[in-house]
Amino acid sequence: NAGVTQTPKFQVLKTGQSMTLQCAQDMNHNSMYWYRQDPGMGLRLIYYSASEGTTDKGEVPNGYNVSRLNKREFSLRLESAAPSQTSVYFCASIGQSPKTQYFGPGTRLLVL
């Protein structure tokens, strides 16, 4: 099992550019999540998907969209990147038990 994988690992964007962060899990988990981590702010939930075909807003959804393409994949899209979106983005998937929580390695995004 690869667990949770994220691509790219690192990205630099100019203000106004768009991009999609990819996340995939091979553990057959129903629930997937996108978080951002900023210095001194901990992790904040952007969007989550409790099951295939559903998505819900988290704490900080503005400026982002998500797609639960299938059970394995959950993508995060920035339509028009802003410097305030410079952050480290983590994807996570969670199985039936609270013990089965896995985070990806993160995508470091810099918006100039």
Added chain:
Amino acid sequence: GEDVEQSLFLSVREGDSSVINCTYTDSSSTYLYWYKQEPGAGLQLLTYIFSNMDMKQDQRLTVLLNKKDKHLSLRIADTQTGDSAIYFCAESIDQAGTALIFGKGTTLSVSS
């Protein structure tokens, strides 16, 4: 809204016990979690406690939950230099216990 508070730093000597404290606001949280993050890495689930439990022990880790005061603590016995990391407390905000709100993290520094 929901909020999770932690002290930002803790410094201990190798071999001592470490106690990291956390307070949360959502009294309906079903699960409370502790995660560890090492530099440049994603989050690793350390342990969790169900909201109807007072205590959970797992090898060197002891979690205490005071539901009345909404206070959670993580005790690491015989702290080692390899325990140096950022520790995040998190509460669940949904019934399934999978949508999480994180604290800002406590940086644990262990000196030899």
